[in-house]
Amino acid sequence: MNSVVNSVVNGAVLVHGGTMARRASLATALRSADGLSVRVRVSSRAAEAAKCLADPAVVAVFLVDAPDDADAVRAAALARGLAASVYALEPRDTADVVVSLTRAALRVSDRL
Secondary structure, three states, rough: OOHHHOOOOOEEEEEEOOOOHHHHHHHHHHOOOOOOOOHHHHHHHHHHHHHHOOOOEEEEEEOOOOOOOHHHHHHHHHOOOHHHHHEEEEOOOOOOHHHHHHHHHHHHHHOO
């Protein structure tokens, strides 16, 4: 359950690719992680991802299960200056990994 700490959102992440169920599972894990204040954007196509990346609050991009358009989404993220925060997830990567990477990306963005 989200705590009072989560009432102020200090960033956003993009979860792109994979199945609808996998995206939803990762989004739920991010939204419910204790002490993590983040908006989660999800996309299944590069055009949707580009719209999500227009949000200046996006601090990390997760490419789930090697999507076909990963290169295009990665290029869009790089153009936004997110080179260090684009992660290619594989089926074995758990939600805990995504939460941990998101926390790290938020810490880095807070220092900028």
